[in-house]
Amino acid sequence: MKFRFYIIFLLAQVFFQLDGQNNFFRQYGFADGLSNSFLYAINQDKEGYLWIGTAEGLYRFDGFEFQHFTDRDSLAENFITAIYKDFSGGLWLGHMSGGITHVSDDGFRILTGTSTYNSPVTSITEADTGTIWFSTQNEGLLVSYPNHDLIQVSTQLDNELIFTIRHITGNLFLVGTQENLYVMEYLKDSGTLSVKVRIKEYPLSKVVDILIEKDGGYFILSQDEGIFMLTFKPETLVYDLEKISSNSNGQLDNIQGALITNVNEFWVYMMGNRIIKYSRKNESGKFLISGGKYE
């Protein structure tokens, strides 16, 4: 589970104009109506509202004030560990004890069938079939079909904790665990997710997050070993893993997550209050640190 932010720099990042060089940060907190300072997930819906997951409920921010929702408002649980926006703009919440809540124009809906699980939902992704995939730390994967049936999918990773899942194409997924990065294939007949390739060049470090790069690559964020770019050809399973930022000086210790902005900047946030902004260097296509660090 990711304890993502303590001070909300990223809210400011979404709401304030960026000029590529100088960034203005505003901190939101208790006085603004955000009464919980431990934030675990954040996402923006199709209307522009920010949704923020905490250990004590969900907050919606309209740019002026925060509205608070809890299990009394039909959330599956109060502790939110992941928020995902699907292709139709709906939001999916993953919870600490395996619960799942769907957020739509009709309100909150708890997905049934999750009560038997007791493992944090660590990551959410959508396949092109419209199915929503949830990774749980200790109990494999859950899949929600468009008719809202929820089924459990077993993996071959019985002794590994799953922290990240990202859909590639068709039945292929990238799956990050405590120590490994895999390309896995969903086998419909057996209802299992099977390892196609282990990315053996990936170092022993927890895969914190996987982001899709607009040119088709994947940013792989390791907890302590820096940031990688994975390019992958699904038809041949040929891949290339390049380290785009090492952690030789410890500046990328304890990465918690990242986001790519619409001006093609890449923001990485670490445990505590550190943020590093990367920008793409056009001529080489490689990412270099620019814009500085924020502590």
Add this chain to the structure above:
Amino acid sequence: MNKKILHFVVLTLLNCFLYLTGMSQSAPAEDENIPYLVTFGAQADKSWGDDDFCQIFFFMVPKTHNVPFYIRVFDPDTGGELDEQKGEFNTTVKFSVYGGKGSWSDPDAKSVDPKGNFESGSLLDSKLFDNNSKYDQKWYTFGPFNALEGEFSEELNGYIFKVIAKGISGDDGNLYQYFMSTDKRENKPIEGGNIFTYKYHFRLSNNQNNVSQIYPYLDDKVISVKILNYDWDDDGFIRVVSVAKRGELCTISEDSKWASTELPVTKEERNTSMEIQFIKNRAKLVKNNNVAVIIQNQYGESLPFYVIPIGGIPVYNPALRMKAVERK
């Protein structure tokens, strides 16, 4: 009294209190007079004092604590001066922090045998340490954690986190300490926090004049206890002090063996802490002695050892002793 002097005195007393509280919110605690916890690599000989190559500690954060906290490990690597070397250093120990449902309440988590579902709960963080000078005699910090990530206990009125130190490979002994802190770079105690375990693996001091002690808590259901010690190696004697016991001796264990002692518990001893003292052999020096200790109630359930004894350090009260004798 001059206001400035009064102010200085108050601040000094407060600092002394905080210092003392801070010193005792470590494992081992200052009051226990135990130098280090110990976990050997999975290929070690059990006669070196570790019967299962695993140590489980629980960290209790009060319900009212609402700012981040950290769990710090001193000297987490296996190498350098402090650790116990057997040939070349080749040992890897994994430290893992767990929270969430079941991390403490699962019966396997409290078991003295690391079997079944003892790694229950949600893994919040973990790290492997081998022979690495980067961590030698230095603090490594896990966190920050939110108290709400732990498992809530109404009984303790706080959130419980579990830390498992597991010898993965090698045969050396990893000696280390824990501290639960509000600061990631310094040891600053959490007000009202405590640390406890159901099975204590530790290294005794090499000083023959040393007396170490640990503090199990006897709840209101205890009518007798069984005290077990492992691999004592003829290193002096073990005795028990409580409000009603003035130093009753325990059977001591031989090399690679457990020894047990059963003692009745009086009404006055319930809801108090007991003190188990480890008094070094003053006739001969036993160096680098590692031991394991368990205490169980009449049902065979393990009782917790708290680094900050619940109700304070027990003081023998002769009047209670008299009452206990009279009753017989």
